[in-house]
Amino acid sequence: MGLFKKEKSLDQASMKEGVGLITLTEPTSVIAEQFRTVRTNIQFSSIDQKLRSVVFTSAGPLQGKSTVSANVAVTWADQGVDVLLVDADMRRPTVHQTFQVPNKRGLTSLLTEETFDLTNTIQKTPVDHLFVLPCGVVPPNPSELLNTKKMDKLIQELTKHFDLVIFDVPPVISVTDAQILASKVDGTILVVPQGIVEKGSVAKSKELLEVVHARILGTIMNRVKAENTGGYYGGYYGTEDK
Structure with a gap:
């Protein structure tokens, strides 16, 4: 059995749109509140060490890590x-479009470049205190x-100028990029979509991150259906990335 359930082929929607x-368009929604809960949980997961840099990744593609981050x-x-x-997804960049x-x-x-x-x-964003560093030209390597x-x-330079x-x-x-960066930052978050990713792939992802001594702060389960949560999440995160 493969590590992933059968998924649709990679589309370009998030890269184009x-x-x-x-959290910006509907800040009072249940989903936005859950993202704030995620933020708080991450903060409390690193009480003994100030969190200055963190990686968001997933086991496979189309699993929502860009939306969550x-x-x-x-x-x-x-x-x-x-x-x-x-x-830092220099293969399928989305931040500049978002x-x-x-x-x-x-x-x-x-x-x-030399310097x-x-x-x-x-770049500045419409959100106060939020800045973005887009991918730029997609490199071959x-x-x-x-x-x-x-x-x-x-990374050292960026953490001098920003709190996080x-x-x-x-x-x-899919590729080694996540392992490389996870080994360089203060913490790593793994995004796990319910009903899409196989347990084996999550376990494999954890194993790969541990090989490079990444500090795994935890996982975020997205695309959770209301019937599987007792209604608490109110259909948290929906069924597809939009």
Whole structure:
């Protein structure tokens, strides 16, 4: 048996339109409140160590990690915390579309140029205290770019300027990008969609992250149906990324 249930082929919807920001468009909704709960749980998971950088990933593609990371970033910024959302998914970038910012320059630029020109690369968003670093030009060698001392220095530089840096990275099992970045940051969150991902793939993802000594803060179960939660979540997160 494969690690994943049969999924639809990868579409380009999120890459063309971005992901839904319900925490911004419907801040009083049940779903938005659940994202705030997720934020609080992450905060309390790291009491002994100040959390300055965190990776959001999933076992496989089309599992909602970009939607979750973007919405959690909004809720964190709502607290008055200066947050930077980095599109480190240099294979299927979405952040520039989600926040409607230019993508001519981005993470790729900072990793390939001699100096870090943060001023002309990091973009403001409509959300106070929330900034984004888009992917930039999609490179032919994402893993090689991330697995460099320059990436280490960039993380150090970004955490000097922002209270929290959130990285949206590719799925763990698909490519090595997530393992590379997870080994460099303070914590990793695994997004697990109910009814889509197999237990074996979640276990495999955990194993791969542990191999690189990633600090796994926990998992977020999304796409949970109301009948499976006693109605508590009110159909939390819906059935598809929009």
